[in-house]
Amino acid sequence: MGLSERIERNVDLSYFEGKIPVNYVYTYGLGLEKFFNAIKEKGEFLASRCPECGAVYFPCRIFCERCFSEITRTFKVPGTGTVYSYTVCHLDMDGSPKKEPDVVGLIEVDGTEGAKFVHFIDAKPDKVTIGRKVKPVLKAKKDREGGIFDIKGFRQV
């Protein structure tokens, strides 16, 4: 079946054989690029504050989501935080059981607003505690690429 043929019933098309050329350039955007470059180069976490309404963003942004003002300045935050909530994942992405369960959750990042979704490192499910402090764990500087995977996760302290 070719791409130009009309499909009358969805169940008739279960897969497509061949290659589809996909050319694209993905960027994080200016705000997240600055955020991930600071982690890559300096191991620092950047937040920003709207000069008009005072909203604080982590990661840093270049425009305010609340009042649409431009944000030009960033400030460092330690990247530490507090466990707000968590859950334990026993199944892998394909539904098969994991060898060891993963713990993921939300943390409130010190000096910012709201909660961020994170992966907890070396966390036994029965040892994760809401309200406990956490700190970020980064890849070694030589291994950082300027993206989300430079952050290995967060460890309870």
Ligand SMILES: [Zn+2]
């Ligand atoms: Zn604002």
